[in-house]
Each structure stands twice: as structure tokens, then as C-alpha cells.
Amino acid sequence: MNYIQTSKQRSFLKHLASNLEPSFQIGKGGSAPEVIQALSELFHNRELVKLTVLKNCEEDLRSIAQMVSERTRSEIVQVIGRKIVLYKPFPDPEKRKILLPK
Numbered sequence: 001m002n003y004i005q006t007s008k009q010r011s012f013l014k015h016l017a018s019n020l021e022p023s024f025q026i027g028k029g030g031s032a033p034e035v036i037q038a039l040s041e042l043f044h045n046r047e048l049v050k051l052t053v054l055k056n057c058e059e060d061l062r063s064i065a066q067m068v069s070e071r072t073r074s075e076i077v078q079v080i081g082r083k084i085v086l087y088k089p090f091p092d093p094e095k096r097k098i099l100l101p102k
Contacts, residue, residue: 003075003089009100013048013077016098017085022052026068030059036071043072043088047098051084 004010024042029035042049051068053061065084069076074088090096 003087004077004100006102010077012101013085013087013098016048017050017077020048020050020085022050022083024049024051025054026051026057026064027054028056028058030057031064031067031071036068039068039072039086043074047087047089047096048077049074049086049088051086053082053084055082 004013023046024039026035039049039051053064057064061079061082061084065076065079065086068074068084069086072086072088074086077085077087079085087098089098
């Protein structure tokens with residue numbers, strides 16, 4: 001998905017995510033179907049999601065981010081430390097809370 005088209009938009013989303021508390025943790029199960037399902041449901045209420053990958057997760061952080069992004073049809077904003085920030089706008093433009101700069 002290409003929701004983010006410019007570096008200015010990515011920077012804007014990073015700024016919003018900096019004050020955001022992680023709303024989901026990925027642990028030993030990694031990117032199990034249950035995790036993907038829970039994240040998909042989370043995107044029904046939020047456009048920007050911050051995840052924490054616990055130390056007991058054996059998978060590579062970048063590969064987890066890529067896989068979760070593909071399966072939830074979201075876009076990776078940032079992977080930093082053990083945190084992943086994903087963005088997926090609401091399908092209805094009138095319900096969108098985050099308006100990206102041009």
C-alpha cells in the first residue's frame with residue numbers, strides 16, 4: 001500500500017507517533033494469525049498504531065514489520081528500537097482523523 005507518498009508525510013506521522021503509547025505487543029507468537037486478526041481489528045478504530053516487539057520474539061524486527069504491514073494492508077511509518085509504527089487511513093475519507101500534508 002502506498003498511503004505515504006512524500007517524506008514530509010512520513011515525518012508528520014513520525015511526529016504524531018512520538019507521543020503515542022504502544023497499543024499492541026508482539027511476543028513469542030510473532031506474526032501468528034491471531035496477532036494479525038487483532039491488529040486488523042485495531043485498525044477499525046485507529047489510523048496510526050504503535051507496536052512493541054518483546055525481547056522473547058525470535059523473528060527479525062524488520063521482517064515482522066513487513067509481514068504485519070502486508071497482512072493488515074497498512075504501511076510502515078517507522079521501525080526504531082523494538083517499536084513499529086504502522087499507518088492505515090480509514091476507507092471513508094470523511095471519517096479520517098489524520099490529514100496528511102501534501
